[in-house]
Amino acid sequence: MLKLALFFLIVSLVAGLFGFSxxxxxxxxxxxxxxxxxxxxxxxxxxxxxxxxxxxFNG
Incomplete structure (x- = not known):
């Protein structure tokens, strides 16, 4: 699940870099x-x- 979150983060950064807000x-x-x-x-x-x-440990 963290890999998918990292993927979306990278997509977000690349899209922001190219102006796709x-x-x-x-x-x-x-x-x-x-x-x-x-x-x-x-x-x-x-x-x-x-x-x-x-x-x-108790039982």
Whole structure:
């Protein structure tokens, strides 16, 4: 997912360089959305691992 966010970021930068501001804005928005989804997924996985590890040591 982070690779896709990086791809949209690069597309946004190249489009902005050539003056395509509409495409640049949409690509930057998609990159932001995908980045925050990836961060959220990472936090959820870390919390699941922490809670499952805690239950393994207690039980």
């Amino acid at each position: 509409g495409i640049s804005a949409v690509s930057a928005g998609m990159a932001k959305i995908l980045f925050f989804i990836a961060i959220l997924a990472f936090v959820v996985v870390v919390l699941i691992v922490l809670f499952s590890a805690k239950s393994l």
